[in-house]
Amino acid sequence: MEDTSVVGSNNNKSFSKGKKYDLYHVLHKVPYGDSPYVRAKHAQVVAKDPEAAIVLFWKAINLGDKVDSALKDMAVVMKQLDRSEEAIEAIRSFRGLCPKQSQESLxxxxxxxxxxxxxxDEQIEMLKRKLKLIYQGEAFNGKLTKTARSHGKKFQVSIKQETSRLLGNLGWAYMQKMNYIMAEVVYRKAQMIDPDCNKACNLGLCLIRQARYEEAQLILEDVLQGKLPGSDDSKTRKRAQDLLKELKSMLPQPHLSDLLGLDEEFIKGLEQLMKEWGPIRSKRLPIFEEISSFRDQLAC
Structure with a gap:
């Protein structure tokens, strides 16, 4: 009985220690072990030492220890330290060592x-390449949906949604290049596949930049009238309202003829007639002269 209780006690201690160990890794989101990659993650997440983390990530890559994860995590840390150019070169140089399934995340x-x-230009090239993979049926590993992650949450994305998203990003890249014709083409394709309010606002802005105000106004009004998915998003509605305000400030001020609903030829005719009549003179009819005389007599 005595030996059993001791063993049980030790097992309980071991179980308790293991439980705390598991909790530590769950809380800090670091993997188990003592490999270069694990130590790099500890430096990054727990010790908050990005420079040390980069050194250890490089070590993990050179030793073949979780190369794809080390490469991605190192790039994220480098971006935080404004070493993005260096991170780009690292991924380009070492992505060949990573498995096929990690290429998309890279x-x-x-x-x-x-x-x-x-x-x-690099963004445009990559977006086109991603879209080409979809057209060729090589995206999503041949499936119609894939699992995506945003803000720690997982959700399913369809091929249609992904195509529209990539087209939307491509449209915005063309907007930055001020290639509004290509941006418009891409945005319209995206809206045909999977419409939403955000891309509608971008298309509206694209048309404003081309001085096609009436078309832009119709699209932005569709957003405000709730005709597109995402119309209930307050930020998107606010953006549509701001774009409409910007649009209206660019419109030419209406002439008097526009306000009265009269055509220019008719207005010119009236102006010519008035010129022919000359300046207006005050003429008192005889009846007013008689009234004035009668009023003067009463005053006496």
């Missing part, structure tokens, strides 16, 4: 780095 990291560095 592309996503690269896209963020391109945005940070203002590399618009």
């Amino acid at each position: 592309d996503n990291v690269l896209m963020d780095l391109y945005k940070k560095c203002g590399k618009i």
